[in-house]
Amino acid sequence: MAGSKGTRPGKALALALLALLPGCGALAPRPAGIDQRLATLPREGLGLAGPVTIRWNEHLVPWIEAGSDADLAYALGLVHGHLRGGQIALLRMVARGRLSEMAGPLARDYDHAIRILGFDRAAPEIERRWPAETRAFMTAFLAGLNKAALEGPRPPEFGLLGLRREAFTTTDLLAIGRLAGTDVNWFSYFSLLAERGKPGFAAAWRRTLEAGANLTPPSPREANLPGLLAGLSRAGSNAVAVAPTHSASGAAMLASDPHLGLSLPNLWLLVGMRSPSFHAVGMMVPGVPIIGLGRNPEVAWGGTNLRAASSDLFDVSHLPQEAFTESETTIRQRFWLGATRRVRMTPLGPVLTDARVVPGRPGETLALRWAGQEPADEITSLLRAARARSGAEFRASFDSFAVSPQNFLYADRAGTIGRLTAAILPARRGFPAAGPVLDGTDPASTGPWSHLLHAGDLPALENPPEGVLASANENPNLWAKEPPPLGYFFSDGDRVARLRALLLARPKLRPEDLAALQRDTLAPKAAVLAAGLLARFDALPGGAPDFLGPLRGWDGDYAAGSRAALVFELVLARLLPGLLPEGSNGRGPETGWNFVTTFLLRDLDALPEPRRAALLRQAAAEAAPLAARYRVWGDVHQLRAAHWLVNLPVLGRAFVLGEMPAGGSRETPMKTGHGLVTGPHEVSFGSMARYVSDLADLDSNWFTLFGGQDGWLGSAAFADQIPLWREGRSIRLPLRPETVAAEFPRVTVLRP
Structure with missing residues (x-):
């Protein structure tokens, strides 16, 4: 046995x-x-x-x-x-x-x-x-x-x-x-x-x-x-x-x-x-x-x-019980037995927090009303x-x-x-x-x-x-x-x-x-931000590190061959986390382009001068080795041509047709979306x-x-x-x- x-x-x-x-x-x-x-x-x-x-x-x-x-x-x-x-x-x-x-x-x-x-x-x-x-x-x-x-x-x-x-x-x-x-x-x-x-x-x-x-x-x-x-x-x-x-x-x-x-x-x-x-x-x-x-x-x-x-989204925790209707749905599963789950409805839409993958507070019941x-x-x-x-x-x-x-x-x-x-x-x-x-x-x-x-x-x-x-x-x-x-x-x-x-x-x-x-x-706003960051680096004792030189006069062009775009994004990725609330996972709205253009320079200037200087120096020190490792934006900003079966575990790589340098960024007309850049990454939306x-x-x-x-x-x-x-x-x-x-x-x- x-x-x-x-x-x-x-x-x-x-x-x-x-x-x-x-x-x-x-x-x-x-x-x-x-x-x-x-x-x-x-x-x-x-x-x-x-x-x-x-x-x-x-x-x-x-x-x-x-x-x-x-x-x-x-x-x-x-x-x-x-x-x-x-x-x-x-x-x-x-x-x-x-x-x-x-x-x-x-x-x-x-x-x-x-x-x-x-x-x-x-x-x-x-x-x-x-x-x-x-x-x-x-x-x-x-x-x-x-x-x-x-x-x-x-x-x-x-x-x-x-x-x-x-x-x-x-x-x-x-x-x-x-x-x-x-x-x-x-x-x-x-x-x-x-x-x-x-x-x-x-x-x-x-x-x-x-x-x-x-x-x-x-x-x-x-x-x-x-x-x-x-x-x-x-x-x-x-x-x-x-x-x-x-x-x-x-x-x-x-x-x-x-x-x-x-x-x-x-x-x-x-x-x-x-x-x-x-x-x-x-x-x-x-x-x-x-x-x-x-x-x-x-x-x-x-x-x-x-x-x-x-x-x-509506909190329906306090609706009367008669406001809820309930049904069961059976989910067939490959390699396994079927599973039964409940679906509850309210006058304000289905109860979303009954799904385990939707976050919510303990004891709180949220419904979603959608057009x-x-x-x-x-x-x-x-x-x-x-x-x-x-x-x-x-x-x-x-x-x-x-x-x-x-x-x-x-x-x-x-x-x-x-x-x-x-x-x-x-x-x-x-x-x-x-x-x-x-x-x-x-x-x-x-x-x-x-x-x-x-x-x-x-x-x-x-x-x-x-x-x-x-x-x-x-x-x-x-x-x-x-x-x-x-x-x-x-x-x-x-x-x-x-x-x-x-x-x-x-x-x-x-x-x-x-x-x-x-x-x-x-x-255009990338050029404004780069100039603003450069001015703050220049104000430090000893001035801006040499590797930031490509940012001088940069117009914000994210061409695949741009050195300035690479340097800007590497510095931004090392600087921004120091400005985020403690415990932030770096995936919330505060890492989006709207947040960066609205708050980056404002938040930097709100810091005490010693803290601001330390944060700038630390970001430069962490970004410099990466800037030395890669030449241009297209070296890290990669567009992958792949069938959707690439999502399969183990076998997924078989469905990649090729990878290629790409230009563009989050809010360029040729949109190639990305998050904070700490090295090579794949463009998956654009x-x-x-x-x-x-x-x-x-x-x-x-x-x-x-x-x-x-x-x-x-x-x-x-x-x-x-x-x-x-x-x-x-x-x-x-x-x-x-x-x-x-x-x-x-x-x-x-x-x-």
């Missing part, structure tokens, strides 16, 4: 390894050319009413022409499933709280938290309210997606993750859409919840509000709930619009570059389409039949995350926006759009440029001064949720006199006249100021100028797609993804756009049929 017990761990390991054997195709994928991938697209038994033509370019971008809207939707679903079936299946597992079916008991608490959040909770009511045209489009799209999912080739990663073929449902797709609409404020909430009740929290909260400091989005590779959600939510982005008076072509222009997790496959898919109601090109979220950024013959649009607070729990309808909004024939029609499309709150910029062929706020938010009068948790028994706190503001109630701007618009997640108070209270935390303002400066620096802008703007790596349109020409629409079109491991189109992304080149997605025929030479005809 003793011998038998001793072999059990070995048997368990052997069984685990045997379970992974079907995943060997993912570990060593076979190369697949463009024609090979097209040959495996399902062609038989298609649910079409008539023939559909799909033209493909060398990057496997499809351009779909259909005789009916329903056939277009079906073909779109088929293409999404063929190119990104594995990715959409993973998104479903996250959005429905089913990670344990792949990862076993290690993911159980995350699944419980996700099921409490309820990305799928509003789905039945959303579907019930759909207009007939949306229902028909979604039904056809879902049919095409399931044709590919159930009958197309099985994605290589399925074996490794223990996934099986499974039909998608409408609820799955709506949950994926809600997952992409995650409130970015949750990242700060979770950080701040852990600090509540500790000495100094009240002062820290006041400073947080003053700085407007949103927590740096955690890495998608961090093993926590914010890390899991960060790489999948639409958390950042830039967008600009140019009026005809500032355009070299004499027509309006638009450019947009979304900021998301930098993992492969990209969280966007490029598509062109034409049917009786639709004629457009743009970026689509895999598994959702909408164009998030793009252009039709009359209107171009892009957007950025508004970072509005679409959620409130994503409302039966809003982003799909109908964006389907209508894609058909808009003017800026006015585009603006009118968003009354039912809730999450994630967006700044949409648009430009039309008549020369109008505009900006609208697309969100559903509670009619707040302000935000709490004591912390992020509201009293669930106080009508003044709960009342705003009884009156919801929609897009028509929120700030908008059209045809500004300067002829340009820029958006970069900044506080709406910078541009809107008397905006209602929208949120706590926004980007610093450095990025939007730089975008505006670049737009106004030329009297006549070209598409090439907008493309260059998207790759700009200059942070500018991961680009788009530019000039409305003077139907064919002047340029797109690039960090990665590629195809999510199939081993495909020639899996990462073929990375060289384009690095070099500032793009793929043209034209609207004229003759140009499409010339530039998309591979033809697939789908027949009923």
Whole structure:
């Protein structure tokens, strides 16, 4: 018996390894050319009413022409499933709280938290309210997606993750859409919840509000709930619009570059389409039949995350027992038995602190009220926006759009440029001064949720006199006249100021100028901070150490070859911890760029002179060896191209395609997010797609993804756009049929 017990761990390991054997195709994928991938697209038994033509370019971008809207939707679903079936299946597992079916008991608490959040909770009511045209489009799209999912080739990663073929449902797709609409404020909430009740929290909260400091989005590779959600939510982005008076072509222009997790496959898919109601090109979220950024013959649009607070946390500890309803959810676990967990609901949302991964005070019960729990309808909004024939029609499309709150910029062929706020938010009068948790028994706190503001109630701007618009997640108070209270935390303002400066620096802008703007790596406030730090070092006896010399006259450019950017960040990382409250973990809002620009020099100057001098000397002494070890910013600031399977333990390194020096920083137009820099680090969040349109020409629409079109491991189109992304080149997605025929030479005809 003793011998038998001793072999059990070995048997368990052997069984685990045997379970992974079907995943060997993912570990060593076979190369697949463009024609090979097209040959495996399902062609038989298609649910079409008539023939559909799909033209493909060398990057496997499809351009779909259909005789009916329903056939277009079906073909779109088929293409999404063929190119990104594995990715959409993973998104479903996250959005429905089913990670344990792949990862076993290690993911159980995350699944419980996700099921409490309820990305799928509003789905039945959303579907019930759909207009007939949306229902028909979604039904056809879902049919095409399931044709590919159930009958197309099985994605290589399925074996490794223990996934099986499974039909998608409408609820799955709506949950994926809600997952992409995650409130970015949750990242700060979770950080701040852990600090509540500790000495100094009240002062820290006041400073947080003053700085407007949103927590740096955690890495998608961090093993926590914010890390899991960060790489999948639409958390950042830039967008600009140019009026005809500032355009070299004499027509309006638009450019947009979304900021998301930098993992492969990209969280966007490029598509062109034409049917009786639709004629457009743009970026689509895999598994959702909408164009998030793009252009039709009359209107171009892009957007950025508004970072509005679409959620409130409520202390419901004192609500009567009858205010709570309870249900059980069963979590299936790979390699293990299922687990049962409870999900409690209140009139103020689900009880978040029932999840072990959510911090809270002992005995305190917190609920989360989120606009994503409302039966809003982003799909109908964006389907209508894609058909808009003017800026006015585009603006009118968003009354039912809730999450994630967006700044949409648009430009039309008549020369109008505009900006609208697309969100559903509670009619707040302000935000709490004591912390992020509201009293669930106080009508003044709960009342705003009884009156919801929609897009028509929120700030908008059209045809500004300067002829340009820029958006970069900044506080709406910078541009809107008397905006209602929208949120706590926004980007610093450095990025939007730089975008505006670049737009106004030329009297006549070209598409090439907008493309260059998207790759700009200059942070003006970094130059101001560097000069301020240098002045304080110079004031020390003996002056500034020699290695700080590159900071003299530095303009704040974070080019990969910049020595000054490296020196600045190394000194900052050694200096800032000495200014943080005792016990700080260095991951809270106080390490964000807003905090640094608001408080760094002020806090230094508030110290007694001996303490300030000692802190400066210590920071220089610790940074100097690192500055001697590395030459330039790109030596430590590395961009890693990797499949999302890189997160797997042990096997993850097999899914790294390469690492490369990168320019940019936290708040440069070409955003490449990072924390405090103590040596080489990986950029995991940033500018991961680009788009530019000039409305003077139907064919002047340029797109690039960090990665590629195809999510199939081993495909020639899996990462073929990375060289384009690095070099500032793009793929043209034209609207004229003759140009499409010339530039998309591979033809697939789908027949009923």
